[in-house]
Amino acid sequence: MTTNQPAFDATGLLTQSGPLSLDAAQAALAQAAAHMAHADFVDAARLYQRVVGFNDASVTGAAMVGLGEALHRLDDDAAALGQWEAATQLPENDHTYAAWRNVAAARVRAGDLRAALGAYREADRRAPQQDKAEIASRMGWLSKELGDTRASGRYFSRARGDVGFSFALGVIGLTVIVSLLADFVPPEQLDLFAILQLDKVAVAAGELYRLWSVTLVHAPLNQMPLHLIMNMYALYLAGPIVERLYGRWAFLGMYLVAAAGGSLASFALGTSPDSQLAVGASGAIFGLFGVLIAAQYVHRPMLDRASRGLMGQLVALVILNLIIGFAMEGTVDNWAHIGGLVTGLWLGVLFAPTGVPTLRSMWFRPGSVPGTTVPVFGTGGTSAIRLAGVVALLAFFALLWSMGLAAWG
Numbered sequence: 267m268t269t270n271q272p273a274f275d276a277t278g279l280l281t282q283s284g285p286l287s288l289d290a291a292q293a294a295l296a297q298a299a300a301h302m303a304h305a306d307f308v309d310a311a312r313l314y315q316r317v318v319g320f321n322d323a324s325v326t327g328a329a330m331v332g333l334g335e336a337l338h339r340l341d342d343d344a345a346a347l348g349q350w351e352a353a354t355q356l357p358e359n360d361h362t363y364a365a366w367r368n369v370a371a372a373r374v375r376a377g378d379l380r381a382a383l384g385a386y387r388e389a390d391r392r393a394p395q396q397d398k399a400e401i402a403s404r405m406g407w408l409s410k411e412l413g414d415t416r417a418s419g420r421y422f423s424r425a426r427g428d429v430g431f432s433f434a435l436g437v438i439g440l441t442v443i444v445s446l447l448a449d450f451v452p453p454e455q456l457d458l459f460a461i462l463q464l465d466k467v468a469v470a471a472g473e474l475y476r477l478w479s480v481t482l483v484h485a486p487l488n489q490m491p492l493h494l495i496m497n498m499y500a501l502y503l504a505g506p507i508v509e510r511l512y513g514r515w516a517f518l519g520m521y522l523v524a525a526a527g528g529s530l531a532s533f534a535l536g537t538s539p540d541s542q543l544a545v546g547a548s549g550a551i552f553g554l555f556g557v558l559i560a561a562q563y564v565h566r567p568m569l570d571r572a573s574r575g576l577m578g579q580l581v582a583l584v585i586l587n588l589i590i591g592f593a594m595e596g597t598v599d600n601w602a603h604i605g606g607l608v609t610g611l612w613l614g615v616l617f618a619p620t621g622v623p624t625l626r627s628m629w630f631r632p633g634s635v636p637g638t639t640v641p642v643f644g645t646g647g648t649s650a651i652r653l654a655g656v657v658a659l660l661a662f663f664a665l666l667w668s669m670g671l672a673a674w675g
Contacts, residue, residue, distance in 0.1 A: 291320050295328055302336065311336035327353050327361035334368055347372045354388070363392035370404070374568075383408040399425045400620075407568055422510060433514040434505030437521065438498050441547060444482040445494050459483055464544040466533050470674040477529040478522060481547035497547050504554040507573050511561060511619035520613055523659075524553020524606045530663055531605020533670035542674075544599045549606035555584050556610025565618040605666070609659065616655040 286294070294313045301310035314336060317329035334349035350372065353365035366389035373382035383405060390401045406421030448458035464480035465473070484494040509517040528549015536544070561567055562577050569577065584607065591600035 286317065286320060288322070288325070291317050291322075291325050291329075295325070295332065298329075298332055298336075302332070302339075305339075307336045307339045311340065323357040324359040324361065327356050327359045327365065330356075331361050331364050331368065334365075338372075343372060343375065347376075363389055363394075366392065367401075374408075379408050379411050383412065404568075411571070431514075432506060432509060433518050434501065434509045437505065437518075438501055441482055441484075441501075442494065442498060445484045448483045449486050459545070462545075464529055464532060466536075466542050466544075466670065466674045469529075469533055470671055477526050477533075480529055480545060481525050481550050483545045484547070485545060493546060497551060500551050501547065501554070503576055504551065504558060507569075507576065508554050508557055510573070511558075511567055512617070513620060516617075516620070520557055520610070521550050521554065523613065524556070524609045525550035526663065527553060527609025527659075528602040528606030530666035530670065531608075532599050532602040533674065534666040535601040535605075535669070536599060537673040541599070544602065546599070546602075548599070549602035551606070552584070552587075552603045553606035553610035553613070555580055556607045556612075557614040558610075559584070560611045560614025561619055564615050567619045612655065612659055616652050 294317050298310040298313035298317075301307070301313065311333055314329045314333035318326055318333060320326045320329065330349045330353035334346040334353070337343075337346035337349065347369065350365045350368040354362060354369060356362070366385050370382045370385035370389055373379070373385055386401055386405050386408065390398065390405070393401050402421045403425035406418045406425060409415075409421055410418035444458065444462070447456075448462070451458065453459070462476070462479040462483045464476050469476050484490075484497060487494070505517065505521075508520060512520065525547070532541070532544055532549065558577060559580050562580075588600065588603060591598040591603055
């Protein structure tokens, strides 16, 4: 039988004077980490303090980083920052990277963004490859807050691992091109409306691609000139923020899932005879609104000023549009809006932003102290919870599908 408990009770070291042996110092670090895991921050701080000054930089670095964590949990942020900064002045060791990251996070909490950016640059020099993208994203956010948009763009591109091509702008471009072609190409040559619109009878007959292709066509300009313009403007506002929060591929996946949710809700619930045909990307766009609303209230992402301004208006904007939709029943496919919104809200709850720091991730960092496992909040929950959430969403889609088949099959 094995155990993770230290070889002896290191608490007795607190009553002893003089230098510690390496075994005693390591035992004290292990027991302090155990105290941290059980929220015994005072006892952890006392043990870490006993190890500080050990004649090995790596051991002292671990103690200083751990002591800073304990002090931070005890709401003594000034003393915590002092320990982390002192740890960065030790000879380079295994804990220098964690010390710089903690300094950076502390500077963010204190509102000293320029110093935080400098600390993240130091952390980036020492970061393992798997942490590079996250740190680049944080530097991008800080650079944007400081007004250096060129540097922020470089950092965000590095965080995404790409050359900066925006899928959100790509979706806008593709939608505009297809919508205009559908409007101006004579239907006898190529009837894109007939091919791409949400024809619910055709969907019930098996043409499932229409659940997504509907986003590419909009009302003719001579009938509703603002339909395409307003939808693309909304996508221009929301799409890049979702892309910044989650990355390009996640944005595209969320857009397509929200489009399916909106189309299926329209298919299932928009069952009046004059609602057989529908066009537009608003269901998917409402889904992006839902993602942003959920991310804002559940995960608290750290955003630039412009993004915060839009996020603060989203709830009111969504409610206003739903009211207008119900007032214009027969012209606006409000069920698509609601289906997309509900889908987006669910996705935003399940999945936390990965492209920018969140409030929780700025306060809790994994692995900063050897032997300590700190819960990482803001990851959308455990894998099991996320899997259950995805299964629940698929079950919701299946229910909508069966309702639609009953109405249009």
